[in-house]
Amino acid sequence: MGKRLLEDLLVIDCASFIAGPAAATIMSDFGARVIKIEPPVIGDSYRQLMKVPGMPTAEQDYFWTLDNRNKESLALDLKHPDARAVLETLIAKADVFITNFPGPIRDRLKLRAEDVMPLNERIIYASLTPYGEDGPEKDRTGYDATAWWARSGLMDAVRATPETEPGFSVPGMGDHPTATALFGAIMTALYRRERTGKGSAVSTSLLSNGLWSNGIWMQAVLCDADFSIRLQRGQRGALTELYKCRCGRWFMLAILNYQREWPLLTDILGKAEWRDDPRFATHEARRANSAALVALLEDAIALRDWSEWKPLFQQAGITFGPIAQPTDHLDCPQVAANGFLPEIENANGLRTVDSPIMIAGQQKRQPGMAPALGEHTRTVLADIGLSEAAIDAMIASGAAA
Template identity: 30%
Template sequence: MSIGLVNDLVVLDMSQGVAGPLSAKLLADQGAQVIKIEPPEGDYARRRGPFPHNIPHPEKSLTFAYFNTGKKGITLNIRTPQGANLLKELARRADILIEDLRPGELDALGVGYPALEEINPRLILVSVTPFGQYGPYKDFAVEDITLQAISGFLYLSGDADKPPVQVALEQAQIMGGRCAAIATMLAVMERWETGRGQHVDVSIAEAVASQPPMHIVQYAYLGVVATRGPRSPNPTDGDYLPCKDGYICITTGGGNPWEKFADFFQAPELRDPRFATREGRAQHGAEIQAILVDRLRERGKYEVFHTGMRERFVLGVVQTPEEVLACPHLNERGAFQEVAHPALGTLRYPRSGFRLDGQPAGEIRPAPLLGQHNEEVYCGWLGYPREALARWKATGII
């Protein structure tokens, strides 16, 4: 059994892709028993890359492997009468069901919240959809870029004189998944008081709209429309500059006087009175950048980072994925764990990103193979004979 704060929760994850599966994964990280319910053909994330050596394989999607760690996996076609009945049996024994079908689809299949509530009044149904269960856009299809666009997130990304730029790696879906996990635990807390479940309606677009820093509040309060960029002309206002082996971010945080920058970078030219103020540094940013680039070209980024941070400069070493995995600070904190997957082999996975006093870090279990736990769940948990599995398999129910 996993070690965690929510060991007593049984979660059915019927969602696909990123947002819903991430919310279930976050619960699994804290010890919840999560059963991934996939259609017989599998979660569509299994057909999305990246794949090792760029060779597609349903058991080797890194997207699926990451967003489904810690879960058991079964297959079930809920669009068949027998499949819908099996879902009800599972829901009767569960605390939480996470789904991402289009609004109204569960009801059309006879397994909407009213039907499930009648079976299990304590069940929390979490619907994670692009626009929520109601509203004029509720039936619209999306991609991550369209969610970023409609939420205002895209408008703030990129340079002012160029078109907006999408933030990579399905950030809208990730924001929606984290929002769903928080909402789910709030519903669990309310159930402690009331003894009853509820239907949690998560709109990914709303989750994303709450994320960009202050742009909605700024407009509501001041009527000011936040814009993209431009980057500060002052390279010490958070710019990144090349060293001999990569990049370092430079800021004027930390409280050091400007004169100390001249000493640290061994650049007496920086004592020029024109650079003494922030306004002056912005006005003559190109000259400052040329000086810094000249001094940094022979220095290693880690030497600059460690030396500078000890002297109360606020610097950021730009690390590649390989360097992040080797980072001594993250490794001392146990930020990563090696996980052996039967198809992918042993990979290092990030942990949850926080520590709870008195709670040991639980072991990350690999994502399930397609239908890996059918026998354990249907026979061991629900009590059906093995012959039923063979019959259901032959008729497309599992």
């Protein structure tokens, strides 16, 4: 097997929870060595997230398994002077340093860009914040639910009606696309380093990614669009609406090529006469009589299960999308064909979710299990030249674990 694309890179994951560490996970998928620094005893607080009320129960910590695969855990108390010396040695050897610690913590631990970058002129310092590097909220704490989902306007925009309560986001829903943005920033800086030999400080934030994800509506606001009307069911058009099958499964019609797909839909439904109905004969007529057409479509679609409708829509070439549930993907031929859920090495068939970036001719590594707290402390310390006695002393002092 050939060398993996990022195999020569050493990445220090000095971050917590999801968006920052997940950027390191993507790098690890392409072969980078990632050393995750965690506080002794408790480790990254992300290890505790599965205990939050409302999280699905499982024997495996799925949070940790997904976002920290392939990594080595180095348990260091960064407040201890001996641990600081180890960190600086690692920084001097590293290619990338990732952190999402709040500003005041970075100040106390001397982890700001101006502290880290003088130790290695080639290092890429990657910063993740909730609300951005500057401004009155630059040191505020936040998660993707607050900074990406709620603050960006996405939480409000997806409500079904003005009266519908705002809905909570899924854990990591904004963190993972933000991690992809941070990965892109890091790779851009590495490209610059190839050209100049110098490192860079790069950054992204949950809020900026939320605004980008909500970019169409934000651009509409910037263009003085009128948002005073929020459409009710059926007002978007009967051919771009949600429908429920007999079995209870919902799906979305997304028919925009009316001339081709409207006749196909009426044939599938066994309602060819609708094409000659003056209420539905033209696009303009269907728009004017949208509520009536929605009602007719609801009644027709409710006569069969999704397992019956899906192959008919597929064979006809109608644009649609099932409202999937996570379990749907376990045996999905499309997911399997693309390797989106690869097996974790030596994990008795346990699978994980692949990162969403593919490069032709570049094979990713088979995912490895996420590490136990401090699992690689001795290995990493030995790699940077500490003797066994020195490592024992660090552990005894509480500087490492």
